Amino acid sequence: MLQAIVLAAEEGTAPNPLFPAIYDIVWSLVPFALILLLFWKLVLPRMQKTLEARSEAIEGGIQLAETAQAEAAAALDEYNAQLAEARAEAAKIRDQARADGTKILNELKEQAAAEAARITASAQAQIEAERQAALVSLRSEVGSLAIDLASGVIGESLSDDKRASAIVDRFLAELEAEETAKANK
């Protein structure tokens, strides 16, 4: 190595490795400056842009998921509200129906009662009428029978209607009075 340096020195071109030649500096500065510019103006901004786009996409995705979740929660709330409303309405309808049913039942009961009362009343009226009719017919029949009987008994004809009916009436009045007295007792 030393010999090489000596040899070179003899030729007058001994390079000192610690002192750069001009071409050496030129071919250091120019290529490095280009590399520096490439990284500075092109490569690193592109990389930065990609990184930003990526983190933005991730954040966007998270936001999207959050929105979707919020929407789902809102939909769930709405559904629950609707469900509650429907339940309330169903309950109301049910109550209404029950009330209506009760009302109808009551009405029917009233109607039935009224009908029953009416039927009872008409039956009673009919009975009363029949009783009256029976009474009247009985009165006349019993009267004639009794008069027949009495005439038979007393041998006297009581064919005079006026008198006969007066006797029967008196008899019956007595009978009634007796009955009334009995009943009052």
Added chain:
Amino acid sequence: MITHALNLETALLLNALSLVVPSATDDGEFHGPSILEFFPDVVLFAGTPFEMNRIMIIRVIALGILALLFWLGTRNMKMVPGKFQSLIEMALDFVRVNIAEDLLGKKDGQRFLPLLTAIFWGVLFMNLTGIIPGMNIAGTSVIGMPLTLAVIAYIAFIYAGVKKHPGAFFKNSLTPPGVPPALYILVTPIEFVSTFILRPITLTLRLMMNMVVGHLLLVLFFAATHFFFFTMEGWWSLFGLGSLAFGIVFTLFEVLIALLQAYIFALLTAVYIQLALAEEH
């Protein structure tokens, strides 16, 4: 610093070796590595400031491939990255997360990210040419590139400091707090030398010497292998197996060194910027 010193030692050892080993003449003799390997013949534009030898061409190719990879990798970036884009993103994230944001925080890390990314990947690609067959020499093994990068790092940290503490940066750097004022007469020159003179020098030499020594070691092992196999006869040629094995192991070791030196260069640049940005020391 320790690796640096070790490498210097190795360099000295190599020097000694090349003196012991029979001198390099021609044909079949042993060709030791030489400093002239770093100053190959001019190929293009001879005589102009743009003259190129094969190391300059290697630099341009390495950085061209780097530019092409990152340009292609970020040309059409997708939200869901493919394999290649994932790789490129990992490459960019390594510098962003582990160097820039780790040391400078999010805001300042963003400001100096282009510089740190360009330094790390530029240095790494130019270091790796040292073990690529056909290139076989690191683009950073000639002083121009490490020096340029160190000067850029130097400008960057002074710019960061002056911008953050206008008027107070140099005073802060030269008069550390917690020191009795009387001692400033001693401390200030030390601080000045270590901050404003040694930083760029150590940045430059650490990178360059690592690459120079790595190259010399590989040349030594493979030249020795060639010598043992084709010149020596009989049992001597068996030594060639040993030197070949060492050559392969050191080639792998050079990958590690290339990564480490690129990382150290970018990391130290970030550290210097961080120290300059720090609030009142």
